Amino acid sequence: MVEIVIGDAVVRAGGDVDPGRLARIIRAVRKALTLPVWWFTCRASRSTSARARHL
Known part of the structure; x- marks a missing residue:
């Protein structure tokens, strides 16, 4: 197994x-x-549908 550290993330992979x-x-x-x-936070709340804009 190998662990690769990228910034704050750790990727673990087997052989x-x-x-x-x-x-x-x-x-x-x-x-x-x-x-x-x-x-990450704003992308999910955006909608282009007319219904979502009027709610």
Whole structure:
């Protein structure tokens, strides 16, 4: 097993993990750590439907 520390996140992987899959996971973690915090909180509350705007 290997542990890879990326910022505040720890990715643990066993020896049977496909290298391509591990690379995609590491890229996703790095991308998530570079996004601003408001991106996670505001994104879910945004709606473009007319019904949601009038409620």
